[in-house]
Amino acid sequence: PSQDELKRVAAHRAVELVESGMVIGLGTGSTAAHALDRIGDLIRSGALRDVVGIPTSEWAAARASAAGIPLSDLDAHPVVDLSIDGADEVDPALNLVKGRGGSLLREKMVEGTSRRFVVIVDDSKLVPRLAASGLAVPVEIIPFGWALTLRRLQSLFDGVPGFNLKLRTASINAKATTFDEKGSDSEPFVTDNKNYIADLFFENGIHGDLRVISDAILRITGVVEHGLFLGLATSVVVAQKDGVVVVKD
Ligand code: DER
Numbered sequence: 001p002s003q004d005e006l007k008r009v010a011a012h013r014a015v016e017l018v019e020s021g022m023v024i025g026l027g028t029g030s031t032a033a034h035a036l037d038r039i040g041d042l043i044r045s046g047a048l049r050d051v052v053g054i055p056t057s058e059w060a061a062a063r064a065s066a067a068g069i070p071l072s073d074l075d076a077h078p079v080v081d082l083s084i085d086g087a088d089e090v091d092p093a094l095n096l097v098k099g100r101g102g103s104l105l106r107e108k109m110v111e112g113t114s115r116r117f118v119v120i121v122d123d124s125k126l127v128p129r130l131a132a133s134g135l136a137v138p139v140e141i142i143p144f145g146w147a148l149t150l151r152r153l154q155s156l157f158d159g160v161p162g163f164n165l166k167l168r169t170a171s172i173n174a175k176a177t178t179f180d181e182k183g184s185d186s187e188p189f190v191t192d193n194k195n196y197i198a199d200l201f202f203e204n205g206i207h208g209d210l211r212v213i214s215d216a217i218l219r220i221t222g223v224v225e226h227g228l229f230l231g232l233a234t235s236v237v238v239a240q241k242d243g244v245v246v247v248k249d
Helices: 003-015 030-044 058-067 104-112 146-156 210-218
Strands: 023-026 052-055 080-085 114-122 137-141 163-167 196-202 223-226 235-239 245-248
Touching: 003 030, 003 080, 003 114, 003 235, 003 245, 023 030, 023 058, 023 104, 030 058, 030 080, 030 114, 052 058, 080 104, 104 114, 104 137, 104 223, 137 146, 146 163, 146 196, 146 210, 210 223
Parallel strands: 023 052, 023 080, 080 114, 114 235
Antiparallel strands: 137 196, 137 223, 163 196, 235 245
């Protein structure tokens, strides 16, 4: 099966946990898209009633609207029954890297106030150690003084071999969320919250206590939030190439 087929299988399995009357956190990304569409189908068929979705991005709000999911927000629903979202990486302790789509702040707010947070992935997302495959750990920072914030993030990891960071940029005429390798004069990527993203790269993975690292990043004035989701996922649904779906709690 294709990777997208695996994403769909994992998403549909997670949506089996959705019950009528639930407040559902709606994730962002290509895997979450299958979950949103599936929830919409179940509402249309009458199998699901009285559900309301809390979107984790403007993209999720638009996708959910198109799927026919009634929407609300955290002010009306400060506690969410079940959130379903993808991830960029999942380690054996169910810690995650998220945010490569740029939506980590609202995702962490919604998923952090959810009774259950079910992560949906194809097996390519499973890693033995976070941020060891050269993919970015995103950090949302405010635009004011962004270069100073980057310098402070850099100095936090001085001496970590293989570390480097970049301000994420999006080419001016595209919605690309990966920084512009060509180094053209593209604009900074701007999140739904009008902030910037600093992408942190650890070629040899992150070493040390993830919570200590998380706290050190969050203490930098100008940092809003980062893409390390520690202890938030309550279970992970993994669609494997052999067709088996594994649920890890
Ligand atoms: O940006 C995000 O946090 C997304 O949820 C991402 O982590 C997963 O996106 P994907 O399902 O398209 O791989």
